Amino acid sequence: MERIGILGGTFDPPHLGHLLIAEEVRLAMELKEVWFIPTYTPPHKDAAKTNADERITMLRLATDSNPFFKVNTIEIERSGKSYTLDTIKLLKKQYPEKEFYFIIGADMVEYLPNWYKVEELFALVNFVGVKRSGYKLNTEYPVTEVDIPMIDISSSMLRKWLRDKRSVNYIVPDSVNTYIKENHLYEN
Incomplete structure (x- = not known):
């Protein structure tokens, strides 16, 4: 059975942290691929x-080279x-031959504990947690x-930097940075 990582998020914008997480988990968990799944409207955040x-x-620009x-x-x-x-129910229905690992x-x-029907979710998918500054993985x-x-x-930090006209070089892929500039994203 193919092992597939799932990395969900708003990706507003995608950055090197997202890519590093995906690659490190892919290697550590011996995953065939990592699928980046952008949310339309995240249930726990304001709109993108x-x-x-x-x-x-x-996201396609950011992931294209891997x-x-x-x-x-x-x-x-x-x-x-x-x-x-x-999402997991639908993926399991569409791809019954794959085993999914949800990266958070x-x-x-x-x-x-606040996630929607979290007990049912854990019965369907494997969870992989990665460290983040200021948080512990106690659960x-x-x-x-x-x-x-x-x-x-x-x-959110990158959006603020971009509003403040601060450089995001070396934090987002060059192709994403170019797209942001060309399309005047995050200026206000």
Whole structure:
């Protein structure tokens, strides 16, 4: 059975932290691929600052150089708020020959008790947690921990930097940085 990593998020914008997490988990867990699944409207956050097409384009630009990374638009196609349970059920139905590993940061590990039907979700998918500055991976749930180099980057920090006209060189892939500049994203 093929082992596939799932990295969900708003990716507004995607950055090197996302790519590092995906690659480190892929190697540690011996995954065939990692699928990046951008949310349409995240259930636990405000709406994205850019539209779905812009986020998909940036994510494709960010992942294009790695043959083990794929962009899956299942949640964008459904539109509205997406719950991980609904996404995993649909993926398991579409790809019954694959075993899925859902990758989350330590901030989300702490939030797991608040997830929609979390017990049912754990029966369907393997969780992989990665460390994040300021958070611990303490949980009663079965989450496999993968150590990754600590890079304290967040999309919200990058949006602020971009609004302040601060450089994001070396924090987002060059192709994403060019796209952001050409399309005047995150300027206000």
